[in-house]
Amino acid sequence: MRYLPHSDHERAEMLGIIGAPDVDALFSAVPKAAFKNFSLDLPAHSPEFLVEAHMRALAGRNRSGGDGPFFVGAGAYRHHIPxxxxxxxxxxxxxxxxxxxxxxxxxxxxxxxxxxxxxxxxxxxxxxxxxxxxxxxxxxxxxxxxxxxxxxxxxxxxxxxxxxxxxxxxxxxxxxxxxxxxxxxxxxxxxxxxxxxxxxxxxxxxxxxxxxxxxxxxxxxxxxxxxxxxxxxxxxxxxxxxxxxxxxxxxxxxxxxxxxxxxxxxxxxxxxxxxxxxxxxxxxxxxxxxxxxxxxxxxxxxxxxxxxxxxxxxxxxxxxxxxxxxxxxxxxxxxxxxxxLLGEAGFTRLARLNHANAIVLADTLAGIPGVTVLNKTFFNEMTIRVSQPAAALVERLASRGILAGVPASRLLPGDPEVDNLIILAATELTTQTDIAALAAALVEELA
Missing domain, CATH: 3.40.640.10 (Type I PLP-dependent aspartate aminotransferase-like (Major domain))
Structure with missing residues (x-):
């Protein structure tokens, strides 16, 4: 797509036709909190190979779902893709x-x-x-x-x-x-x-x-x-x-x-x-x-x-x-x-595997001092209350290579009622070893 610049006169004419006083009025529906209020502090320019190296370094800081025990859900789930x-x-x-x-x-x-x-x-x-x-x-x-x-x-x-x-x-x-x-x-x-x-x-x-x-x-x-x-x-x-x-x-x-x-x-x-x-x-x-x-x-x-x-x-x-x-x-x-590829029988079996692993996860978590499972019903996801602020606990577990779920406070900021809550999911990819590793780490961190 070509960039076609317009003169000030042309911009004014277009704004007049749609009834907007200025360009800023076109963005009036955007919440003020969404506007940038900080400096990006970007370098003026850099050679292409240095930019590529910098981007690779940034990408290297990402953690993928296959890097260790993984219990993240809350709307996005790790499943096997054939x-x-x-x-x-x-x-x-x-x-x-x-x-x-x-x-x-x-x-x-x-x-x-x-x-x-x-x-x-x-x-x-x-x-x-x-x-x-x-x-x-x-x-x-x-x-x-x-x-x-x-x-x-x-x-x-x-x-x-x-x-x-x-x-x-x-x-x-x-x-x-x-x-x-x-x-x-x-x-x-x-x-x-x-x-x-x-x-x-x-x-x-x-x-x-x-x-x-x-x-x-x-x-x-x-x-x-x-x-x-x-x-x-x-x-x-x-x-x-x-x-x-x-x-x-x-x-x-x-x-x-x-x-x-x-x-x-x-x-x-x-x-x-x-x-x-x-x-x-x-x-x-x-x-x-x-x-x-x-x-x-x-x-x-x-x-x-x-x-x-x-x-x-x-x-x-x-x-x-x-x-x-x-x-x-x-x-x-x-x-x-x-x-x-799954078919009806395969889809049902996949769901049963998810639920079975979630039952093991819930039973294991319920036996850990300082952990309370809040769910009486669940499919493959549940919420626990821990005896410490959840966000800091999840970060400490992440540093140990365990992605232990989503702190509810991350998606509900400013609500003290959820500060100690973690939402965890188990799928067909969750192993007994993963659950054991999470349980051992929680016992140590909550002691």
């Missing part, structure tokens, strides 16, 4: 594919997305799924906006167990809307979202397993929401849990959004990740993103097309259902390949 997945997604046919607007030359991409949608609908127990969104957090915000359109109501209630990052993304989308109710964090799962439902409620948003690992009663929540004409939005950050838990659709969910990173997509130091969304067929027209469908061509042969693209911003921006602009195509492909 080598077949990486091999297939790097084929040139996939790497060069783009948005499938021309079905006659995009049948492979369209069929892949169709199969992906089918897999997502199957595991969530819903009738239709879209061809992916950016990630779980933006998917949650899109689901909230979708619920408002469907119900023509305003009140949104976010559960006490919703991931803090997801909550913050919804708040950013709604710009501190007074009809957005965010319940206080509930590490022991004691909050009651059902008390917040009234006749003006568009939707309640419940995560299960929640941020602290607790399993939530979706059937009761769905019945309570529907009695008031509200929708139930279910959020899942650990999609592997659906290999063992009953599908949200079977329990009354109206919209399901999830983070698909656990299947086919490695941690990658933070992304890119993959947003899943599924809903009931009657809500199809209000679902953001795009949907691929199956049809026949003029000769009666099976084919695939882009059935629905709710991105009216192409031609009628003011009527756009959503301005989310594309799908995470390569990540969706990785998800679909991994899911196909």
């Amino acid at each position: 080598a077949t997945v990486d091999h297939l997604i790097q084929r040139s046919e996939w790497l060069t594919a783009y948005t499938p607007y021309q079905p006659e030359i995009s049948q492979g991409t369209l069929q892949m997305l169709f199969e992906f949608q089918t897999q997502v609908a199957k595991i969530t127990g819903m009738e239709v799924a879209n061809a992916s969104l950016y990630d779980g957090s933006t998917g949650t915000a899109e689901a909230v906006l979708m619920a408002r359109r469907l119900t023509r109501k305003d009140k949104i209630v976010l559960s006490d167990g919703l991931h803090p990052h997801y909550r913050d993304v919804v708040k950013a989308y709604l710009k501190d809307d007074p009809d957005l109710v965010c319940l206080s964090p509930s590490p022991e799962g004691q909050g009651d979202i059902l008390e917040q439902i009234d006749g003006n409620t568009a939707a309640i948003v419940i995560q299960t397993p929640d941020f602290y690992g607790h399993l939530r009663d979706l059937k009761q929540a769905a019945d309570a929401a529907h009695a008031q004409g509200a929708l139930l939005i279910v959020v899942i950050t650990e999609i592997v849990s659906l290999g063992l838990l009953e599908a949200p659709g079977a329990l009354g969910a109206d919209i399901v959004v999830a983070e698909g990173q656990s299947i086919g997509n490695a941690l990658n130091f933070g992304g890119p990740y993959l947003g899943l969304m599924a809903t009931r067929k009657e809500f199809l027209r209000q679902m953001p993103g795009r949907i691929c469908g199956e049809t026949v061509d003029a000769d009666g042969n099976r084919g695939f097309v882009l059935t629905l693209s709710t991105r009216e911003q192409h031609i009628r921006r003011e009527k756009a259902t959503s301005n989310i602009c594309t799908n995470s195509g390569l990540c969706a492909l990785a998800f679909s390949i991994h899911m196909a």
